[in-house]
Amino acid sequence: MTDRISVRETGTGTPLVLLHAFPLSSRMWQPQLDELPGSDGGEARVLAVDLRGFGGTGSGTDEPSLDLLADDVALLLERAGIERAVVGGLSMGGYVAMALARRHPERLSGLLLADTKATADTEQARANRERIAAAVLARDSVALLLDEQVPTPLLGPTTVAERPKLVERLRRMVEEASPQAVAWAQRAMAARPASLDVLAELAVPALVVVGEEDAITPVGDAEAMAAVIPDVVLTVIPAAGHLSSLEAPDTFNWAVRGLLERVR
Numbered sequence: 001m002t003d004r005i006s007v008r009e010t011g012t013g014t015p016l017v018l019l020h021a022f023p024l025s026s027r028m029w030q031p032q033l034d035e036l037p038g039s040d041g042g043e044a045r046v047l048a049v050d051l052r053g054f055g056g057t058g059s060g061t062d063e064p065s066l067d068l069l070a071d072d073v074a075l076l077l078e079r080a081g082i083e084r085a086v087v088g089g090l091s092m093g094g095y096v097a098m099a100l101a102r103r104h105p106e107r108l109s110g111l112l113l114a115d116t117k118a119t120a121d122t123e124q125a126r127a128n129r130e131r132i133a134a135a136v137l138a139r140d141s142v143a144l145l146l147d148e149q150v151p152t153p154l155l156g157p158t159t160v161a162e163r164p165k166l167v168e169r170l171r172r173m174v175e176e177a178s179p180q181a182v183a184w185a186q187r188a189m190a191a192r193p194a195s196l197d198v199l200a201e202l203a204v205p206a207l208v209v210v211g212e213e214d215a216i217t218p219v220g221d222a223e224a225m226a227a228v229i230p231d232v233v234l235t236v237i238p239a240a241g242h243l244s245s246l247e248a249p250d251t252f253n254w255a256v257r258g259l260l261e262r263v264r
């Protein structure tokens, strides 16, 4: 358990918990924090969480595991007096949302899976994560991530060509990550199980969103998740890449509002 889980919060309506991608923080959800509560603030209570080691949340001393992050979210809900929430995650945040669906299904009123996948890592992907973890710790720097992931493949080619300010914002967000958190999260993601079985048993409305230009978890991964979920809407966002909530916030928020309506 980690002592304090840092959260950015806006609005007062249906609880919506948002879990960020790797190696970012709750800051990536600013367009959702700004817009989803609606003009009177009463449509959604948006809680954007800093996962362990990122943003304002401390690392703790536990061995790397996404299950711990799911337990952190369940604890956060308990402390906030929220019985059930729509829980949404993008990429790594989606893996955590699926771990939450496995371990604490009674906490969910809806599930949002954005630019993520339900399969486990291949051996090659695990080896690559260990390479990154070891390198950032050895160099005490996340510069390697900037070189390998920013602006592509984290952002889609349309965003890279048309939105230089967003590219800079992303670069600053990645720079804020600590090497320890990056290594811990890489090792936790490497150890995650497949979750298609959990999705097939899902008893709440779900939304699967993916940027059409997502090169990390492409449209096929989203289709595979949507194919097994009993009550699901799949939205493919044009001209957006892996960080679809940042790259195309209006379309992303429109899709999430649809999920909130189905839940209500």
Ligand code: MLT
Binding pocket: 020, 021, 022, 023, 090, 091, 092, 093, 189, 216, 242
């Ligand atoms: C993310 O955006 O969270 C990562 O690309 C997920 C991953 O490395 O599998």
